[in-house]
Amino acid sequence: MNLDTAFLAALLLSTLRQTTPLLFTALGGMFSERSGVVNIALEGIILFGALTAAVVVERFEAALGPGPHPWLPWMGVLSAMTVGGLVALVHAVVSIRYRADQIISATAINLLALGAPSLVLTYFYGNATSSKEVVNRLPLWGPEGFALSPLVYLAFLLVPLSWWVLFKTPFGLRLRAVGEHPEAADTLGVNVYRMRYVGVVLSGILAGLAGAYLAIGFLNQFVRGMSAGLGFIALAAMIFGKWHPLGILFSTLLFGFASALAIQLQGTEILPAVLVQAFPYVVTVLVLAGLIGRSRPPAAVGKPYEK
Amino acid sequence: MGVLKDHRRLGVLVLLGGGVLLLLWYLAPWAVPHRLFGGEGVLLNPFGHHLPQGGLPPGYSDGWLRLLFYASLAWLLLALLAPWTKAPTRGLYWAGFAGLLLFLLTYLLFQASVAQVNAGAERPLLRRYSLGLGSYATLAFGLYLLLLARVFSPGGLAFLVRRRGLVVPVFSLLLASLLGGVMVAVLKENPGEAASWREAAMLKLDLITYTYQLLYSPLVNPSGFLQSLLLATPLIFTGLSVALGFRGGLFNIGAPGQLILGAIAAMLVGVYLPGPRWLVLPLAILAAALAGGLWGALPGWLKARFGAHEVINTIMLNYIAASLFLFLISANEYKFFGNTLFLPFKYPGYEARSHEIRPEARIPHWTDLVAPGGELSFALPLALLLGLLGYFLVRRSLGHRVLFGLLGVVAGYVLGGLLPGPAVAFGPDLTSVRLNGAFLLALFALLFFHFYVFRTVGGYELRAMGLAPKAAEYGGVLAGRKMVLIMFLAGALAGLAATHYVLGGGIDEYRLKQSLPYSVGFDGIAVALMGQNTPLGVGLAAWLFGILLTGGLQVNLQLGISRELVAVLQALVVLFIAAGGFLPRYFTDPLRAAEVELKEEARKREAEEAKEAR
Numbered sequence: 001m002n003l004d005t006a007f008l009a010a011l012l013l014s015t016l017r018q019t020t021p022l023l024f025t026a027l028g029g030m031f032s033e034r035s036g037v038v039n040i041a042l043e044g045i046i047l048f049g050a051l052t053a054a055v056v057v058e059r060f061e062a063a064l065g066p067g068p069h070p071w072l073p074w075m076g077v078l079s080a081m082t083v084g085g086l087v088a089l090v091h092a093v094v095s096i097r098y099r100a101d102q103i104i105s106a107t108a109i110n111l112l113a114l115g116a117p118s119l120v121l122t123y124f125y126g127n128a129t130s131s132k133e134v135v136n137r138l139p140l141w142g143p144e145g146f147a148l149s150p151l152v153y154l155a156f157l158l159v160p161l162s163w164w165v166l167f168k169t170p171f172g173l174r175l176r177a178v179g180e181h182p183e184a185a186d187t188l189g190v191n192v193y194r195m196r197y198v199g200v201v202l203s204g205i206l207a208g209l210a211g212a213y214l215a216i217g218f219l220n221q222f223v224r225g226m227s228a229g230l231g232f233i234a235l236a237a238m239i240f241g242k243w244h245p246l247g248i249l250f251s252t253l254l255f256g257f258a259s260a261l262a263i264q265l266q267g268t269e270i271l272p273a274v275l276v277q278a279f280p281y282v283v284t285v286l287v288l289a290g291l292i293g294r295s296r297p298p299a300a301v302g303k304p305y306e307k
Numbered sequence: 308m309g310v311l312k313d314h315r316r317l318g319v320l321v322l323l324g325g326g327v328l329l330l331l332w333y334l335a336p337w338a339v340p341h342r343l344f345g346g347e348g349v350l351l352n353p354f355g356h357h358l359p360q361g362g363l364p365p366g367y368s369d370g371w372l373r374l375l376f377y378a379s380l381a382w383l384l385l386a387l388l389a390p391w392t393k394a395p396t397r398g399l400y401w402a403g404f405a406g407l408l409l410f411l412l413t414y415l416l417f418q419a420s421v422a423q424v425n426a427g428a429e430r431p432l433l434r435r436y437s438l439g440l441g442s443y444a445t446l447a448f449g450l451y452l453l454l455l456a457r458v459f460s461p462g463g464l465a466f467l468v469r470r471r472g473l474v475v476p477v478f479s480l481l482l483a484s485l486l487g488g489v490m491v492a493v494l495k496e497n498p499g500e501a502a503s504w505r506e507a508a509m510l511k512l513d514l515i516t517y518t519y520q521l522l523y524s525p526l527v528n529p530s531g532f533l534q535s536l537l538l539a540t541p542l543i544f545t546g547l548s549v550a551l552g553f554r555g556g557l558f559n560i561g562a563p564g565q566l567i568l569g570a571i572a573a574m575l576v577g578v579y580l581p582g583p584r585w586l587v588l589p590l591a592i593l594a595a596a597l598a599g600g601l602w603g604a605l606p607g608w609l610k611a612r613f614g615a616h617e618v619i620n621t622i623m624l625n626y627i628a629a630s631l632f633l634f635l636i637s638a639n640e641y642k643f644f645g646n647t648l649f650l651p652f653k654y655p656g657y658e659a660r661s662h663e664i665r666p667e668a669r670i671p672h673w674t675d676l677v678a679p680g681g682e683l684s685f686a687l688p689l690a691l692l693l694g695l696l697g698y699f700l701v702r703r704s705l706g707h708r709v710l711f712g713l714l715g716v717v718a719g720y721v722l723g724g725l726l727p728g729p730a731v732a733f734g735p736d737l738t739s740v741r742l743n744g745a746f747l748l749a750l751f752a753l754l755f756f757h758f759y760v761f762r763t764v765g766g767y768e769l770r771a772m773g774l775a776p777k778a779a780e781y782g783g784v785l786a787g788r789k790m791v792l793i794m795f796l797a798g799a800l801a802g803l804a805a806t807h808y809v810l811g812g813g814i815d816e817y818r819l820k821q822s823l824p825y826s827v828g829f830d831g832i833a834v835a836l837m838g839q840n841t842p843l844g845v846g847l848a849a850w851l852f853g854i855l856l857t858g859g860l861q862v863n864l865q866l867g868i869s870r871e872l873v874a875v876l877q878a879l880v881v882l883f884i885a886a887g888g889f890l891p892r893y894f895t896d897p898l899r900a901a902e903v904e905l906k907e908e909a910r911k912r913e914a915e916e917a918k919e920a921r
Contacts, residue, residue: 040618090882099892100885103558103618107832108882114829115874122869123494232622239616269642278630281623288615 009145011257011264016152017218018263019256021046021210023155025234026241026248027162028206032088033243034166035199036179036300041091041106042207043231044113048087049080049211051117054131054222055124056080061134072136077151077212084208085201092200096193099304117224131222138217149217151209156249158206163245175199179298182305192305207231229281236284243298251287258283317459318390321399321452325387328448332379334505335512336439338417340367340424341432346517346866347498350509352441357506359499364432367424371416375409379445382409386452399456406449413442440516461914465907471894472839476848478890479883480837487876488515495868514866521865522858522873531857533673533740537813539853540742541566541824543749544804545831546849547756548603548797550840554760555793556773561606561621562801562828564628565599569802571632572598573809574652574661574819577668584667591668592748592806599802600795602628607794611787617794629825636661636819659821670744670811674733682728687747689723690716705762743811745803750846752800757842759796769793801828833877836884852877 025042032039053076060072087109094105118128125132140147166172177185178195186192210230215222237255241247262279265271336350336357341364350357351369353376363369382405389398417438425431457463467474492511501507525531545562552559572594580587606620634641637659641648654662678684697715701708760766771779772789780786807813808823834852838844852873859870887895893903 094882094886098886098889100887104832104836104885105882107560108878108885111829111833111878111881112875114826115871115878118869118871119490119494119875122867122871128869128871229622229626232619236619236623239619270644272634272638272641272643274630274634274637278627281626281630284623285609285615285620285627288620289609289613 007264011260013146013148014260014263015253015257016148017256018259019252020149020152020155021213021218021230022234022237022252022255023158023249024151024206024210024213025231026238026252027158027245028203028210029235029238030162030166030203030241030243030245030248031175031199031206032203033199033238033301034179034298035175035196036182036298036303036305037092037095037196037200038102038302039088039091039106039200039203040103040232040235041088041109042203042234043227043229044106044110045084045087045204045207046211046214046227046231047113047117047225049084049208050215050226051120051131051211051222052083052208053077053080053212054134054215055120057134057136057216058132058221059124061136066135069136070139073138073216076216077138077209080208080212080215081205082208084204084206084211086204088200088204088207089197091204092197095304096196096200099306102302102304114225117222121222121224129224133221134216135220136216137220138213149213151213151217154209155213159245159249166245176298179300182300186305186307192307196305210234233280233284236288239297240287242296254287255280255283313459314390314395317395317399317455320455321387321390324448324451324455325383328383328444331444331512332376332441334508335441335444335516336509337372337375337413337441338437339439339513339517340364340417340421340436342435342437342517344865345498346514347510348435348513348517350439350513352439352509354505357499357501357509364424366427367433368420371420375413375416378412379409382406383448386448389452396456396460399452399459403449403451403453403456406445406452410442410446410449413445414438417442437520440512443516462907462911465904465911468893468900468903468907471900472841472844475888475890475894476837476839476844476880476884478888479880480851482883482888483876483879484519486879487872488519490872490875491515491518491868495866518862518866518868518872521861522855524861525854525857530736530740533737533742534857535850535853536746537740537742537853538856539849540746540749540807540813541804541827542830542834542849542852543846544752544800544807545828546834546838546845547752547831547842548801548804548828549831550835550838550845551756551760551769551797551800552793553835553840554773555769555789556776557607557610557790557793557797558618559603559621559794559797559801560618560829560832561603561624561798562804562831563825564621564625564828565602565798565801566804566825566828567625567628567632567823568602568798569595569599570805570809570819570823570825571635572802573805574664577664577810577817578662580668581665582667587665587668588670588810591664591810592670592803595802595805595809596799597802599805600799603798603801604791604795607791610794611790625825625828632819632823633659633821636821654818660816661819664810664817668810669817670748670806672812673740673742673744673746674738676744676747678728678731678733681730681732683731684728685723685726686720687723689726690719693719693722705758709758741812741814743807743813745807745811745813748803748806749849752803753842753846756800756845760842765792801831804828830874830877833881836881 025046029039029042056079057072057076060075091105091109094100095102121131122128138149138151141150141153142148166176174185174190174195177190178192182192214226233255237251238248241251258280262276265276266273333354336352338351339348340351342348343359347359349359349363351372353372386402389395389402392398421433421436425433458467492515495514497507497510497514499510501510525535545566548562548565549559573591576587576591576594580590602624606617606624609615609620610617635650635652637653639650639653652661654660676687693715694712698708698712701711760769768779768784768789771782772784772786776786804827809819814822830852834845834848837848855873855876859873862868862872863870883889893899
């Protein structure tokens, strides 16, 4: 086994790329859970976001011709964020307004994300598993050989930004208050329901962003089940990162590294590919079991609030 | 005062329903005497037909429709007036029953009109005929009137609230179906050409109706019926698995992984353990349960020991199980750090599949159970009969009754097997359905669930854990150990689902194959919620989804709509049930339900006293 620089550089770049969707989703999950709503629907929302981005870009290409349209991928990103937010809104309405069990309501959305894309794909492309490949992917920014999708930079920029929002703004204070002690926040005049809606929808927008990255940044089409448990791994990373942006940065980098390692090891004779693919999932289980120890979720997470 | 307000509300509700009915009568076809391939139908409506390719089939008379239309209008008028009479609920009962009769009349007239044309012809001229949405709307409005009459008579709301375990899932299913209908309307263009917007609407509504007719068609044809039982078998197991977790306060999303482990274990025993049938088959089934159980117990232990949430862990274990599964059957040679590892499991060839299960370890096909050797066997009916007799006639403790029931089953099976039976032959459309003994195993699993959860101390503790974990622990339940046990049992049930595929050849071969549809583990969530975590409910819900999945194939074949429509319907059902069907909260909250029931009791008593005083 030769650990030359080329291998390491590829590993580093791959780690950054693998971390990006995890980071978006985990930060999203953080906003949702800090407001007191568990959102395991993020997995499904990633799929909806990816589907939206791929289909929107492809449809525009079909209408306008393939020629380079620099604005088109951004259009895809925006629509993925919108759809992500809307799907999260469904989860929010059902679990906040109708006080549903948050895990069941989110599971319903995940189930929907397994079936609904096939209907859409059959409608547009006549097959149930993947969309047509697009030409206008997200661009690559950066020096030759180290060029990365702008969304990668955005993901890492979001870390300090969400730290600032969460801990240095009145909005962040309210969001945390609503998740820790909704009665107290309510007494002080904070609209508990509104804060929770905002938290959940924000998580959906970010997960939609992650989906857009997968579909038109990482690949150039939507493939059925392309999220492959990413949303759940992101939630584990969020727990491991103790619901804190910096902790989440660290833990998603760990998971991103595990995935990147798995990818780099594929096709080598070190370990069989089928087993290596399971690597990030094993790490998740181990991390949740062994290192969780002192991490404490927001006190009111998962509980519907009643005025 | 309250009575007057009730009257007005009832009147408005009937009026609203009547409005929708009238609209559907105007826009939807009343009957479809003939349907072309591809879905376009000859649509009959009293306001004008839609006739593809020049007119009605020769000799068909649509005179009955006009007659029926005037009768229906008169009925609707009477129904609308009923709430404003002195005894509104009684009037509505009559109107409701009249509606059912009217529907029956429609059905008979339509069948007669079709038979008249088909009788004379050599090959039936009219094919794929059925009533249309307009007629079904008559039936629905009749039922709606009956429901309103019941709800608005004294104690009526309590009647509904007490049955909330049925009301919420059924209402959610109706809502999901409605939304599914909208989706069909959006995703699929009309099959025929329309001259007016009313005709276009008629085609659209017929398309939606036809989709649902196809989805439920397995109910009325024998091979579809068997196929629906076939697809229901694994759903029963996984539904029970999820339901057991819910009862114990745990959310088991790990059924797919547990099923995979069960399948691997069943394959290992079924392929490699030599021995006679009576030994190998039970061992293979047990191995599936054990492996699934252990895979389920793992996240249970992780939760009990480390507080790691079972939802994420069970999901992760699904992916790990899938990798393990592929590792075993996709190749026989692997490189580990330069060394080569040889595995014996993969069958030679391009496809990822195991060797065949030995004949001794196979679960028999349904024809071998119902009629071994072509002679109808009395073994199963007699086993059922003696089992029930043993259970219900013994007047001792529960343990004795179950024991005698089981003895009755065995005795009946042996006795029935010895009796000679008449020879029967099944058509190829029935024998090709791969329904097998795993279905009986699923029925046993339902019984096990019922007895364990509702009739034993262990089950009582389990339910206590689900309702109030702290109180249960205070009451002496060892919470950690119980958690592991619950997840073990849930995993074992999911693992048993694998016997249907691997040992029973539920898809096409007696092997472990890459095409193992382990995602039925996720469908178990919908089944458990739809069945409200009761064994009877899970059985019925699994069958319902079995019907829809079977029908989904027809929808795909005939209309070109993806079969995933059924998956979407399932997901919507889960979502709506989670939201309590968007019904008032006394349908989901037991305390509020009790409040309503008490209030309604008082109202009923008041009404009775008032009656007596008069």
